[in-house]
Amino acid sequence: MAVLIYAENWEGKFKKLTFELASYGAQLASMIQTQLVAVSIGEVADEELLKLGNYGVSKVISLNHPQLQSFDSRQITRAIAQVAEQVEASALVLSANNSGKALAPRLAVRLKAGIASGVNQLPTSISPFVVSKKVFSGGAFASLTINTTVKILTLLQNSMELKEQIVSCTIERFEPTLDGGLTSPKVLESHKHAGKILLSDAEIVVSGGRGMKSADNWAPLLELAELLNAATACSRPISDEGWRPHDEHTGQTGKIIAPNLYIAIGISGATQHIAGVSSSKCIVAINNDKSAPIFESAQYGIVGDAAKVLPKLIDALKVIKNK
Amino acid sequence: MNILVCISNVPDTTVRIKLADNGATIDNTGIQWIINPWDELALTRALELRDDPSSGVKQVSVAHVGLVGAEPTIRKALAIGADNAYRVNCDPADAFQTAACLASIVKNASFDLILCGIESSDYNGSNVGGMLAEMLDWVSVSGVSFLKVENGSITVNREIDGGRETLQVQSPCVCVVQKGIAKEPRIAAMRGIMQARTKTIAVSEWNGAESLTTVASYQPPKARPSCKFFDADSPEKLLEALQNEAKVI
């Protein structure tokens, strides 16, 4: 028996979310009294693979196959399912990111496993297996019972504290059996956003809405973000207007994020916007309307004109940073 | 080429969810039901393609798994422009059951491309599209933010962590679509509403597919502590709280 995590890599490196996944997996494994195994696909140096051992992974199963080089979720599903069967995984945990969302449902069918997606906490009970998840975009939570022998969970990014737990870790190679049946999607072009802190990875996010008044007013928001080492986001009308790029659009129809700190500047706090940020640990709102709904979600607020508050906030932050 | 768009029937996204029977169920009274926003955008894109002769798309169908009460939502999809509709008469308990019902429709028809929204705004699962693809043993692409069909050849953009890829995909395939797939949802015109009345909704009975999960109970979201306000002229107080109280900077 085992808990199996899918340890995705980015050009041969793991990210914080990989270790969050391991930290979650290790706690789950101890709840069901079994070991934690990770599966890694592609070329990752042993030294990198062994880092998983710092977060409770006792075995890494590493596989590399030419057919797995481009992201074909059908083939990758086959490979991970074979690993899951070999280690007799009773639970599989993937990140609730783009690749996790592509793989988890396919794996669920292949392994006949019930799935709870986008969880941010450990199960409340193991037998029956009950885990809480957000539903109605944060309007409620559901205690979901998974009734199958194998369970699949996808974990929201930044919802788990890293928990170091050094164990001895071994690496095993695995040859998956893939089929030549269908043509994999062919990558024609690939584009990377270079050098930016990714919104999904960021621990702090500074976000602007219509209250910023114009695209030309973004400089102080960007400065604040830089000082805080934060990613930048925006409400939907802002990306619709082309004031900011589409990949910054946060909310129900954009990105769903859970940073430690979300600073909403000139954002009214419409339910569709909150749907994307309600899992943030702390929300700060700056808005000139005291009755704006954003203050219902915020822990801290400043009522005032963004154009005036931002420079003062930046100055105050610089003072702290220079201390 | 024939496209199938899978549509979910969800509460209007502005509605405040109320629980009933001590959290055993959701209180449905007074809820306005709509096409899941993602599915509506998927449908919009499918119709744009059908209306462009160079795409080779001939027909756009919609499919829904649900009881007869969802027919107004299906009619709305027909009014927006879908050519015909399918409904499996089953109140699905989870994504697995939904996908299994949809698979039974697909197996008895000839679709080349299936579009699903990235998630439904009710259960936020993000599962039906991928499950359906695996049940059919089709290729699937998730996170699709752009879709082009030219003479039956499919090109998509797929969002990945930190970037984007352009892919060429062979049909049959399932595309799970997200932001960018269409700009604004298409609105039904009077003529479309009239025509929708005569379009067919083919109803099939539940095929016995089971669900693998059940909702034991619902809970309201945790009440957030009320907002602590700081004076606009002393933002250093706010920073102090973020450092020492919330410990987030």
Ligand SMILES: Cc1cc2nc3c(=O)[nH]c(=O)nc-3n(C[C@H](O)[C@H](O)[C@H](O)COP(=O)(O)OP(=O)(O)OC[C@H]3O[C@@H](n4cnc5c(N)ncnc54)[C@H](O)[C@@H]3O)c2cc1C
């Ligand atoms: C199906 C659907 C899906 C949607 N999905 C999303 C989504 O994913 N994300 C999203 O964001 N929206 C989404 N929306 C739109 C959403 O309903 C709101 O319209 C949108 O979030 C409002 O953006 P905003 O807060 O920037 O603008 P507004 O609502 O116009 O709010 C601007 C705020 O700025 C304040 N303000 C004005 N001037 C100043 C100033 N000088 N200084 C400080 N504050 C000022 C105002 O008091 C106001 O609160 C969706 C809508 C629908 C129907």
